[in-house]
Amino acid sequence: MNERLSRRKVFGLGAAGVAAAGAGAIASRSLLQEPAAAHATTADPFPFYGEHQAGIVTPAQDRLHFVAFDVVTDKRAELVDLLQEWTAAAARLTQGQEAGALGAAGGSPEAAPDDTGEALGLPASGLTLTIGFGPSLFDRRFGLAARRPAALADLPKFPGEQLVPEISGGDLCVQACAHDPQVAVHAIRNLTRIGFGKVSVRWSQLGFGRTSSTSRAQVTPRNLMGFKDGTNNMKLEDAALLRDQLWARAEDGTGWMAGGSYLVTRKIRMIVETWDRTSLREQEEIFGRSKGEGAPVGRKNEFDPVDLAAMKPDAHVRLAHPSSHGGAHLLRRGYNYVDGSDGLGRLDAGLFFIAYQRDPRKQFVPVQMGLAKADRLNEYIKHVSSGVFACPPGVRDAGDYWGRALFG
Numbered sequence: 001m002n003e004r005l006s007r008r009k010v011f012g013l014g015a016a017g018v019a020a021a022g023a024g025a026i027a028s029r030s031l032l033q034e035p036a037a038a039h040a041t042t043a044d045p046f047p048f049y050g051e052h053q054a055g056i057v058t059p060a061q062d063r064l065h066f067v068a069f070d071v072v073t074d075k076r077a078e079l080v081d082l083l084q085e086w087t088a089a090a091a092r093l094t095q096g097q098e099a100g101a102l103g104a105a106g107g108s109p110e111a112a113p114d115d116t117g118e119a120l121g122l123p124a125s126g127l128t129l130t131i132g133f134g135p136s137l138f139d140r141r142f143g144l145a146a147r148r149p150a151a152l153a154d155l156p157k158f159p160g161e162q163l164v165p166e167i168s169g170g171d172l173c174v175q176a177c178a179h180d181p182q183v184a185v186h187a188i189r190n191l192t193r194i195g196f197g198k199v200s201v202r203w204s205q206l207g208f209g210r211t212s213s214t215s216r217a218q219v220t221p222r223n224l225m226g227f228k229d230g231t232n233n234m235k236l237e238d239a240a241l242l243r244d245q246l247w248a249r250a251e252d253g254t255g256w257m258a259g260g261s262y263l264v265t266r267k268i269r270m271i272v273e274t275w276d277r278t279s280l281r282e283q284e285e286i287f288g289r290s291k292g293e294g295a296p297v298g299r300k301n302e303f304d305p306v307d308l309a310a311m312k313p314d315a316h317v318r319l320a321h322p323s324s325h326g327g328a329h330l331l332r333r334g335y336n337y338v339d340g341s342d343g344l345g346r347l348d349a350g351l352f353f354i355a356y357q358r359d360p361r362k363q364f365v366p367v368q369m370g371l372a373k374a375d376r377l378n379e380y381i382k383h384v385s386s387g388v389f390a391c392p393p394g395v396r397d398a399g400d401y402w403g404r405a406l407f408g
C-alpha cells in the first residue's frame with residue numbers, strides 16, 4: 001500500500017484521527033495526480049478532481065454498479081445540498097476512504113454509522129463515480145427547464161425495441177466502476193443512504209467483464225456472445241478524436257456542459273440459447289469479424305483496418321462503422337450482465353451498453369437507427385431498457401461540486 005490511507009488504516013485511527021486524516025487526505029495532492037501515475041495497480045485510486053469526470057476515458061475497470069434515481073424532494077435547495085454531500089462522499093470513496101469522516105465504527109453508538117462498512121479493509125480498487133442528469137430533471141420542479149441542453153433530447157423510438165419503463169430513464173444517474181464489485185456496490189449503497197428522503201432508486205444494474213477497452217494499454221475483452229468487443233472503440237490516447245467526438249463545448253450551446261459528455265445506456269438482452277446453436281460461420285458474418293482473433297472479415301489480425309465492402313451488408317460492424325454515419329464515433333464502455341434466469345429455463349443475460357459522446361442526436365441516434373433497421377444481430381438481441389443523461393464536467397477542487405455550473 002502506498003502512502004495514501006487505506007480504509008483499514010483509517011479504521012485503526014479512531015474517530016478524532018479519522019476526521020483529521022480524512023480532511024487532510026481530501027486536500028492532498030493524491031486526488032489531483034495524473035491518472036497513469038496514480039493508478040499503478042488495480043488497488044490504486046484514480047484522481048477524483050479534474051477537468052472531466054473520471055469514469056469516461058478512464059481505462060475501463062472490470063465491474064459496474066449503475067444506478068438511476070428519481071428525485072423525490074421538490075425543493076431545489078435540498079437537491080443542491082444532496083449534490084454537495086454526494087460530491088464530498090465521492091471524493092472520499094474514490095480514494096479508498098469511508099463515505100463519512102466517522103466511518104462505519106467510529107461514531108456515536110446511538111447514531112447510524114456514516115459508512116455501511118462492507119468495504120472496510122478494501123483499497124480504492126480504481127473506483128470511479130460519474131454522475132449524469134436525465135431529461136426529466138429539467139421539468140418544472142427545480143426551475144431548470146431553460147437550462148436543458150438541446151443535445152439532451154429524448155431518444156426516438158427505435159424499431160423493434162421493447163423498453164420496460166420501470167428500468168428506463170431517471171432524473172439522475174451514477175455510474176460506479178471498480179476492479180472489485182464490493183467496492184462499486186458499497187459506493188452506490190452509501191450514496192443512496194446519503195440521499196434518503198431526497199432521492200429514491202428507480203433502477204440499478206450490476207455488470208462484469210467490461211465489454212470495451214478504452215485505452216490501447218488494455219486487451220480487448222469479450223462479450224457474452226464470445227466476441228472481442230471494443231477493438232475499434234475510441235481510446236483515451238486518441239486526443240484529437242476525443243476533443244471532436246466526446247467532450248461537449250460551450251459553443252455547442254450549453255455553457256454549463258463544457259467539458260462534460262452525454263451518456264446513453266441500453267440494457268440489451270441476448271437470446272444466448274439461440275446464439276449458441278448458430279454456426280460459427282454465421283456468427284462471424286453477423287459481426288463481420290472472426291471469433292478467435294477478432295480480425296475483420298478478409299483480414300488476419302484484430303487491429304487490421306476493416307474492409308467494409310468484404311462484409312455482408314447487414315453485418316454489425318459494417319452498419320455501426322463511423323463511415324456509415326458521417327464519421328460519428330462513440331466511446332463505448334459497456335458491461336456484461338447476468339441477472340440469473342428468467343423462469344423459463346433461459347439465462348437472463350446480455351450487454352449493458354454504455355456510450356459517451358458529444359451529442360447523441362448526431363452519434364448514438366443515427367447509429368442505433370441504422371442498426372435497428374438492418375442489423376442481422378437483431379435476431380438474437382432485445383433492447384429492454386434505455387437512458388440518456390448529461391454528465392457535467394469534472395469537479396475542480398474541494399470547493400466545487402457535481403453540477404455547480406448548472407445550479408450556481
Ligand SMILES: C=CC1=C(C)c2cc3[nH]c(cc4nc(cc5[nH]c(cc1n2)c(C)c5CCC(=O)O)C(CCC(=O)O)=C4C)c(C)c3C=C
Nearest residue numbers: 227228229230231232233268317320321322351367368381
Ligand atoms: C448504437 C450503437 C451500438 C449498439 C447498441 C451496439 C450493440 C452491440 N454490439 C455488440 C458487439 C460488437 N460491436 C462491435 C463494434 C461496434 N459496435 C458499435 C455500436 C453499437 N453496438 C460500434 C460503433 C462498433 C465499432 C464499429 C467499427 O468502427 O468498426 C464489435 C466489433 C469489435 C469492436 O470494434 O468493438 C462487436 C463484437 C453487441 C453484442 C451488441 C448488443 C448486444
Ligand SMILES: [Fe+2]
Nearest residue numbers: 229316317320
Ligand atoms: Fe456493437
